[in-house]
Amino acid sequence: MNPRSLLMLIAVSFSMLTTVQAQNENFDLAGQRSEVQLVNPVPGEKRAHQEFVINPTPRYMRLTGEGSVDIGNGIKAIVPKADSLHNYLEDMYFLPILCKCSDLYSKGFPLEATYGEVPTEHGVQNVSGAYSLKISKNGIKIVGYDDAGIFYAIQTLRLIMDNPAAKDGKSLPCLEVVDSPTFPYRGVVEGFYGTPWSHKVRLSLIDFYGKYKLNTYIYGPKDDPYHSSPNWRLPYPDAERKNIKELVEACRKNRVDFVWAIHPGKDIKWNEEDYQNLVHKFELMYADGVRSFAIFFDDIEGEGTNPEKQVELLNRLTEEFVKPKGDVSPLIVCPTDYSKLWAKAGEDGPLSIYGRKLDPSIRVFWTGDVVCSDVTRATLDWVNSRIKRPAFFWWNYPVTDYVRNLMLQGPVYGLDTSLTSKDMCGFVSNPMEHGEASKLALYSVADYSWNASDYNPIDSWERGLEVMMPCIKSAYRTFAIHSSDTETGYRRDESWETETFRLADYTQEKRDKLYNEFDSVALAPAEIEAGCTDSLLLVELRPWLKEFGKLGVRGQNAIDLMDLYRAGGDKRFWNAYVRNCMTAEDRKEYEAHKSGTMKLQPFYEQAMADLADAFYERLTGEKAFRLQAIGTYPNVRTTQTNMMLDGDTATFYTSGVSQKAGDWVGVALPELTTLRKVHILQGRNSKDDTDFFDHAALEYSVDGKTWQPLLDDLRNQYDILWRGDPVQARYIRLRRLDSERTNWASIREFSVFPATKKSVNYAKNSSNPVNLAKAFDHQLTTFFHSPGAFSFDVPKKTISCTLLLSVPEGGSVILRQYDKHNNVRSETTTTDSFINLNIVKGVTHIGVVGTADVNEIILKEKH
The missing domain is CATH 3.20.20.80 (Glycosidases)
Incomplete structure (x- = not known):
């Protein structure tokens, strides 16, 4: 998770949920439509149509082998009933019809359409909409079961005219079609x-x-x-x-x-x-x-x-x-x-x-x-x-x-x-x-x-893409293949041709393939803007296309950051890293118009988090203290669980499906850790919400297999706090016990507090010491926003201090080192986001002046 995203995480999605509920009064539509979490792959395969596509796929169609017929001189139409002549001529607007009544039967290629008494030799089924269409050297013959049958035969003819075989409307291939619908x-x-x-x-x-x-x-x-x-x-x-x-x-x-x-x-x-x-x-x-x-x-x-x-x-x-x-x-x-x-x-x-x-x-x-x-x-x-x-x-x-x-x-x-x-x-x-x-x-x-x-789902989709944007199918396909998943509920396969990877699995081949895909993502919006001829469609897609293009750039930047990290150069890496993080406004738009939720967005967010963890470990020699969500619900593998780990009680993770016996939600720590406190806020609120475990146990484990209780038989508790004798754990979970409840499970915060981390007095001259603690929480994916000034103590043996910031463009910060008498012993002004500060002897605290996001402050002591 990138630093400036956390406070805005899913705020837009939450507002959408509340809007839906308001429209439905007491009905929770989001809950009703989010009960399936399986992601099934798309069946089918793309087929070769030899530039001859008809949709819907006819039940029977074959080229007769007679070649084609010339209709360049016009078509003379013979239709079923005189009183329906006008309607059928309107339906055939795409043909060069000789449509004046006076010369209707004059020269021209003949087209005859009949319905009512259907000869069995035409094979037309006894259902509404059934028809046969035959194009031969003798003319075009349409037989419909009813009026709808003739209309549908005309639509098939219309689609034939759209194919390259029609040669710009001047010829038609000789063929036979016998067709009827499956469902009335x-x-x-x-x-x-x-x-x-x-x-x-x-x-x-x-x-x-x-x-x-x-x-x-x-x-x-x-x-x-x-x-x-x-x-x-x-x-x-x-x-x-x-x-x-x-x-x-x-x-x-x-x-x-x-x-x-x-x-x-x-x-x-x-x-x-x-x-x-x-x-x-x-x-x-x-x-x-x-x-x-x-x-x-x-x-x-x-x-x-x-x-x-x-x-x-x-x-x-x-x-x-x-x-x-x-x-x-x-x-x-x-x-x-x-x-x-x-x-x-x-x-x-x-x-x-x-x-x-x-x-x-x-x-x-x-x-x-x-x-x-x-x-x-x-x-x-x-x-x-x-x-x-x-x-x-x-x-x-x-x-x-x-x-x-x-x-x-x-x-x-x-x-x-x-x-x-x-x-x-x-x-x-x-x-x-x-x-x-x-x-x-x-x-x-x-x-x-x-x-x-x-x-054939895949083939039908491929043909549909061509119909929607014939001149820029490739760009539209790039957008569409990454804009398929619902993220919750009725899941749809997405990005199935794309392989993503984690930082630890980096290879040059994987890197290059994914970089090229993100390049296509970044370029697709401009191509669609330039080539889409449907103005109504473009208006609807435009907000998503804008964010899609940004996602492409962020994904490319994340891959570049992997290269930078592997090459070394701490300052260069960190400055590039913060530039690829989203502001609160960026996050708002990112959440409001999502795409790539199954692979592209998770790659970007996981890459940024992995890089932050690896960079912290390189700077300190310690593992970053970042929690990873685990549990029985399928969506714990998505980025949605970040909402219970973001330090913001206004956002929440929700299971998206009904809770049942044996369900649990928890976190994995980066390594075996001695813990002194666990704090969990269940539900979407702590007053009258129904989406929580009303009977639960809080448990810990060293290996993820054998679990021991911290708190047992918890009943109707939104706010769960354990504080006791320190325990060593790698995993913590909240497990559902016997209950009649079938609501979802929601968690606003899942916080774990280690007993081994050294504390720093960072309250001095700070208007918000609680949030400032994020600057000393041993992870770079959280941050403290300093609106103007703050200070923190420097322990006696400290010899240097590294500040990892995000300084706004055009901004700067001033760092002042003070002694115990509050005298300034050193002052540094910088526009850098990565600052290494040697501590002057006798300094007891440091003041930071200037607007910036503070991701982490790392104090190095003399050994």
Whole structure:
């Protein structure tokens, strides 16, 4: 951990957590979405497509070997029905259509599209959206099962035109495609907490859905006040109504089902008045063109969670609103028990009540074993056996409302490719509040949900990168491959092509490879700024790109520091070291827009810490007294545990998953040490927090295998202090004992005090002697910020003093040596951060004047 980072560590992340909680009132969304810590590797491999890419991957496609056809002179279109001519010509805007009605059938390459009565010889399946497309010397022949089938065939033709084989739109390869979707409903639910998408972004996304055969857009942003409480009963203002009408029309053009969702459960009253309020709101939306509706009962408490009342409402709406309208789709419901994590499993559970009593036409959402989780046959079997229908999977990826400081750009995986429509009726992704940046994931969501059995996560991601930024794929890929992990909860593989190392494992080969990767990281933002043609996307990415570039430079500098350390030269090394440390403002931005959390950031932070420890040992001959977090939780291996070792009680480490029997959190000391005190602050606060071990034991060990108690049977203690006869230990831990508690475990501070370190009187003339102690704590990764002046005693046998500082650019410090009569015996002014001071005979204390961060003061005695 670098010196100036510690006081700001995770402050931004903490503020995000509290914001989410405020939006959810009593619901801890971050807790719900952070229950899985495994990091599974991305399956699949990049494939060679011979410059011919179609997404979603068609079920059957082959080049017929006839070569290509010339369409440079235009295309004459013959479409199914005269009254649909205009719509289909609009869909074919990318083709050189001879579109005037008077010469529609004149010269030109023929294109014929039909649907309704599908000849079996075309192989078109009996499902909505199915089609066949054949390009031959005789013309282009499209056969669709329905209108959607023809539209999707046109989209395939559109993508063929985007390929190099089309030769700038003048020719088409002769081929055959027979295609149909795996799942009936495929698309997106705008169901996240946070800033809803802008109208412009929504329209851009709807065009994206159509192009890649997604057919469902569920409008349900939690922070739309007219979607949720308290204003769900009220009509939209005119401006919002106008926007919704435009969204409905855009969806119609793209064959996307616009589903308007309402979230009434927080304050709904199960009476006739509120039923009529709901029907009235539906009627208003119907008048504005909405023909599909959903009701969300997620993330609520109280009477609204009553499953019997929910079923009664849904069934009545089906009988009195949906069926009489004749053109309204079956309802969709998000149950309160939408994940296995807290769903009641028995026959009296809400999902089983749905299965027995809910109208069979109503589709039921499900998020999996936990809120953010993989799509597996096991979780679908579990829920389907209760709701008595194939579930509608609400996949909480790439949503980031629980990790808003991250921008997820990694591959889409964790999806069972053997599933069919008998297992789940539909699949929708809940994306980030950054709609344009979500397109990379949605490209693969479209690929999987259309053709699950052929889905290849890595290949789909590689193709998506090309689509998003065709001219600068390499730079975008560098950003994306290092911007994949959620850091907590639903972990995603990241930086899988990068090998990092610790200072002790330095080799020239490892050094050069990683240095080159950091060079690519440093250069990528400028390349993306110059080459990205999507201005909306660039606006969303820009804050992350800025910090990504800085991370690249810091990583390179850390490697340069390793070289400097190995070459010797203490002053040069330390001056370079402090320049590569972050200021408090740097840390704030670093935490607010994170990337590289799995390898790049840990390398930088571990390298800086390793270098600090090694440098301290070289200067003193002693090991630095830096603690390393250990424990049973997977995330103790990440930099998050620094929050319990940073000396700041406002920050905290949290396990990110529920505590269970046998869990423990502890620290490893650098070597066997005699200890006199251990102080632990549990929980996120010491008043009413629930994230702590309410029954615990404090233990120590010499070897990490055999443990002895320091304090046993601790009950409901936030503040744990052991002070007793000194013990020798290498490891200290706080272990959970028998308890019914299933909350997370959080620790604000885990402090260990050795009995062997010599003390120095540093209180003289210091306004903050407690913080000044960090200048004498035998580790360089902590620091004392001196705003102006402080002094410290010099023991009698001291012959020299080394001060390791960080002096602001343009600043300086004055060091004065005083005798016992307070007379100045020596004065030195310097702008250096590394200062070696020979102690004048008779000096009893030293004063330091000037603003600086003081990492360590090392006193050398005469032996």
